[in-house]
Amino acid sequence: MINPFTDEYFMKKALQEAEMAFEKGEIPVGAIIVVNNTVIARSHNLTELLNDVTAHAEMQAITAAANYLGGKYLKDCALYVTLEPCQMCAGALYWSQISKMVFGASDEHRGYQKLGTQLHPKTVVKRGVLAHEASELMRRFFAEKRK
Amino acid sequence: MINPFTDEYFMKKALQEAEMAFEKGEIPVGAIIVVNNTVIARSHNLTELLNDVTAHAEMQAITAAANYLGGKYLKDCALYVTLEPCQMCAGALYWSQISKMVFGASDEHRGYQKLGTQLHPKTVVKRGVLAHEASELMRRFFAEKRK
Numbered sequence: 001m002i003n004p005f006t007d008e009y010f011m012k013k014a015l016q017e018a019e020m021a022f023e024k025g026e027i028p029v030g031a032i033i034v035v036n037n038t039v040i041a042r043s044h045n046l047t048e049l050l051n052d053v054t055a056h057a058e059m060q061a062i063t064a065a066a067n068y069l070g071g072k073y074l075k076d077c078a079l080y081v082t083l084e085p086c087q088m089c090a091g092a093l094y095w096s097q098i099s100k101m102v103f104g105a106s107d108e109h110r111g112y113q114k115l116g117t118q119l120h121p122k123t124v125v126k127r128g129v130l131a132h133e134a135s136e137l138m139r140r141f142f143a144e145k146r147k
Numbered sequence: 148m149i150n151p152f153t154d155e156y157f158m159k160k161a162l163q164e165a166e167m168a169f170e171k172g173e174i175p176v177g178a179i180i181v182v183n184n185t186v187i188a189r190s191h192n193l194t195e196l197l198n199d200v201t202a203h204a205e206m207q208a209i210t211a212a213a214n215y216l217g218g219k220y221l222k223d224c225a226l227y228v229t230l231e232p233c234q235m236c237a238g239a240l241y242w243s244q245i246s247k248m249v250f251g252a253s254d255e256h257r258g259y260q261k262l263g264t265q266l267h268p269k270t271v272v273k274r275g276v277l278a279h280e281a282s283e284l285m286r287r288f289f290a291e292k293r294k
């Protein structure tokens with residue numbers, strides 16, 4: 001039997017969140033957290049609406065998932081996020097001890113990879129899942145902003 | 148006239164917050180944010196109580212200060228925190244564009260300096276203010292935990 005719960009399947013849900021951010025005029029980044037093929041947290045960037053630089057999609061998803069689980073560690077969870085996390089979000093993922101992190105588009109300027117932020121040694125990383133869709137959404141967002 | 152609003156003056160207020168964390172069984176770290184010599188945010192670590200790895204003192208202070216100011220950038224603000232920020236908190240400070248960051252004790256394992264987290268180029272840093280008091284509080288906390 002074909003497993004429907006692929007990384008692409010879950011990244012599509014994160015992209016839906018990114019589109020919700022887009023519609024609100026927020027930089028379009030979305031994230032979900034999954035445990036045993038069940039989505040336990042979904043969020044999108046809300047820095048403008050909340051007037052808060054810490055309101056990145058990943059930060060909200062980490063808080064929501066811990067709240068759902070009743071514990072602060074996300075050891076059996078996977079995060080799907082449309083854009084490569086920044087230093088802050090990668091630092092939060094470090095503390096969460098999350099098992100798996102999948103991101104879409106790379107962020108060559110502000111992404112954690114270039115800046116050398118340390119993830120938890122137990123976190124497995126997968127890059128570039130539906131990257132084109134995620135970066136196309138970002139491109140459209142900034143093109144509209146410049147108009 | 149002597150200026151009462153020294154870095155030590157404000158760090159004492161951050162230490163009071165750290166003591167409140169201690170009393171709650173939280174790793175004792177406190178933070179305040181100051182603008183024009185007025186404290187606009189005060190917080191302490193609440194990761195245990197809130198079951199949330201993102202609930203560091205600095206993160207809460209950044210959110211509270213932005214809420215107070217009605218804007219997400221902390222350009223004219225100073226953060227006083229008893230312990231050197233981690234990657235996550237330093238990453239959040241980067242986004243906040245805060246003017247000044249003063250910390251007490253260094254964190255040689257998890258601190259942003261060793262891990263190379265980038266602060267905003269406009270942020271001025273001062274280290275070691277009431278460092279002894281801050282590390283003594285940490286030492287007492289972990290000594291009691293080990294009992």
